[in-house]
Amino acid sequence: MGRNATTAAKKMSNAETLPLMGNEAIARGAWEAGVRVATAYPGTPSTEILEYIATFPEEDICAQWSTNEKVALDVAMGASFEGVRALAVMKHVGLNVASDALMSMTYIGVNGGLVIVVCDDPGIHSSQNEQDTRVFARFAMVPVLEPSDAQEALAYTRAAFDLSEKFDTPVILRSTTRLSHTRSPVTLGERMDLPGKDFDENPKKNVMIPSHARIRHSAQIEREKKVAEFFETFELTKWEKAGTSVGVVTSGISYGYVKEVLPGASILKLGGSYPLPEKTIRDFADSVDRLIVVEELEPAIETQLKIWNIDVKGKEYFSRMGELSPELVRDGFIRAGILTSEAGVADIFEIEPTPRPPVLCPGCPHSSTYMALRQVEARVAGDIGCYTLAAVEPLSAIDTCVSMGSSIANAVGMAKSGVETRPIIATIGDSTFLHAGISPLIDAVYNDADITVMLLDNHIVAMTGGQDNPGTGKTLRGEETHRVDLEDVCRAVGVKWVQTVDSYDLAALYKALREAIDFKGVSVLISDRPCVISPVKIKGETMTVIADNCTACQSCMNVGCPSISWSDAWFDGRHKIKINPNTCIGCALCPQVCPSDAIQPLNRFVGHAG
Numbered sequence: 001m002g003r004n005a006t007t008a009a010k011k012m013s014n015a016e017t018l019p020l021m022g023n024e025a026i027a028r029g030a031w032e033a034g035v036r037v038a039t040a041y042p043g044t045p046s047t048e049i050l051e052y053i054a055t056f057p058e059e060d061i062c063a064q065w066s067t068n069e070k071v072a073l074d075v076a077m078g079a080s081f082e083g084v085r086a087l088a089v090m091k092h093v094g095l096n097v098a099s100d101a102l103m104s105m106t107y108i109g110v111n112g113g114l115v116i117v118v119c120d121d122p123g124i125h126s127s128q129n130e131q132d133t134r135v136f137a138r139f140a141m142v143p144v145l146e147p148s149d150a151q152e153a154l155a156y157t158r159a160a161f162d163l164s165e166k167f168d169t170p171v172i173l174r175s176t177t178r179l180s181h182t183r184s185p186v187t188l189g190e191r192m193d194l195p196g197k198d199f200d201e202n203p204k205k206n207v208m209i210p211s212h213a214r215i216r217h218s219a220q221i222e223r224e225k226k227v228a229e230f231f232e233t234f235e236l237t238k239w240e241k242a243g244t245s246v247g248v249v250t251s252g253i254s255y256g257y258v259k260e261v262l263p264g265a266s267i268l269k270l271g272g273s274y275p276l277p278e279k280t281i282r283d284f285a286d287s288v289d290r291l292i293v294v295e296e297l298e299p300a301i302e303t304q305l306k307i308w309n310i311d312v313k314g315k316e317y318f319s320r321m322g323e324l325s326p327e328l329v330r331d332g333f334i335r336a337g338i339l340t341s342e343a344g345v346a347d348i349f350e351i352e353p354t355p356r357p358p359v360l361c362p363g364c365p366h367s368s369t370y371m372a373l374r375q376v377e378a379r380v381a382g383d384i385g386c387y388t389l390a391a392v393e394p395l396s397a398i399d400t401c402v403s404m405g406s407s408i409a410n411a412v413g414m415a416k417s418g419v420e421t422r423p424i425i426a427t428i429g430d431s432t433f434l435h436a437g438i439s440p441l442i443d444a445v446y447n448d449a450d451i452t453v454m455l456l457d458n459h460i461v462a463m464t465g466g467q468d469n470p471g472t473g474k475t476l477r478g479e480e481t482h483r484v485d486l487e488d489v490c491r492a493v494g495v496k497w498v499q500t501v502d503s504y505d506l507a508a509l510y511k512a513l514r515e516a517i518d519f520k521g522v523s524v525l526i527s528d529r530p531c532v533i534s535p536v537k538i539k540g541e542t543m544t545v546i547a548d549n550c551t552a553c554q555s556c557m558n559v560g561c562p563s564i565s566w567s568d569a570w571f572d573g574r575h576k577i578k579i580n581p582n583t584c585i586g587c588a589l590c591p592q593v594c595p596s597d598a599i600q601p602l603n604r605f606v607g608h609a610g
């Protein structure tokens, strides 16, 4: 949703039932729960939650982007210390970044209720992996609630805050891409008017030094038992009684698939998927002949049932990888011999989507940065952002990509290996640099690594839809704030060679890159040009190809611009080129690489349209 956030909240409060996306419903639930501070670092599929929260009045709720997920969680924790309800939102890999805070926070507990919304991405639609947050929650001993539709997303968010305060624990609300981005009807409630609490001045609880932590660890283990006991009668857990031949234990989005594929089966739908209510599950298991667990990703529930010696099957029939779907759940039940044919199964709409490889936008400034990089035959440590798309053809200019901020430290390791003979370059976007790139840059300077960092500053978090960050000088609510100057940051940590070049000026980019590489030690080249989509849409002169001049050399194809394609005309056995005038944004990168002057402004040939 990015900068164009709608005033969803205002519209919402005027109606009782609305079609809401899961993420909108979570935002609404947080507002209704009386949350006072909400923080996040963007990440698909969670990003919209904070954007929706920011449409509620500032007097109700402070909503802000944090520089990374650990900061987001620490800020939320600070608010909780002060006795108000607080929310931290992130995608699944964000929890890795926040985990150091989480692992101590779970000993401390909460004062004001503290909920962490974590959105998993089964199927890896837009992430670097597909980890299961329930496994992490088990490790951190943090209760998990798993809604299965938008209405539940709202109700469970509210319930998560009650649970958090009742048991003095952070609570994780787990969503997944399908839930976060699917719309269904939601009946709205009122915002709770909560009295503030005083700061709990109790160092033994709030200050994690070894002597306190030992005691808090045992409190945490006791708490786990109490929450499990509470989940035995949890109002959000539903036992749907039907036939006795098969019973299905499930939670979250998988519940909907089971209902669709196996209507009439006995189902135990768990509202909380950690810690599990042993007695309820045993009673359910005893009431059916066969017990099956249907869960997305890891066998989190199944493993616990097996530890309890309950006769159960699950991952034997349902994959441990990727997203489930009605089709896959149906196939699993067929494999299990529970469905012998497709008869009786609701009609499933099967379509085979045409694969479309992801591409950079027409005029994307990252294209030219990577074209310059290709000229220097470097070993390139990449990072996470739109620019990761340069890993694929035609740019094919990245050798590694691990996690946010890894590029610079990977480059340091490459340099220190003593093996690499090529220049070593780390490429990293502005938001990623501010998220996790500054400490490795300090490391590089401190350890005198001979590397070049290309900082791709497009003045936005483009990958997640155009959010602001400390480098844009705007807050989540679009207000002006201090703008972090990236050059200043690099110089302040001791980088001696720092230069900023317009990403659209290919010649300047090549020259500066050569100089940066020749510099012994850490150099930072900032390739600077706003993203074409945000904050201002640029529109230069639309380009066209003068067919007579085109020698079909294909140089412009290496820009990787989706507006450039092959025409039906041929030269020397190769396709000539054409440019789609409707999608060309006039960045004028392609004429800079055309050796035969074949690419020129369209207006020069058709006259000004005005």
Ligand SMILES: Cc1ncc(C[n+]2csc(CCOP(=O)(O)OP(=O)(O)O)c2C)c(N)n1
Binding pocket: 041, 042, 043, 044, 091, 093, 094, 097, 127, 128, 384, 385, 386, 387, 404, 428, 429, 430, 431, 432, 433, 456, 458, 460, 461, 462, 463, 464
């Ligand atoms: C730990 C973690 N948090 C969030 C994300 C989601 N995410 C992917 S790239 C990215 C930032 C991209 O911004 P930037 O570095 O400025 O590059 P751009 O996309 O603008 O080119 C984010 C937030 C992630 N992949 N990992």
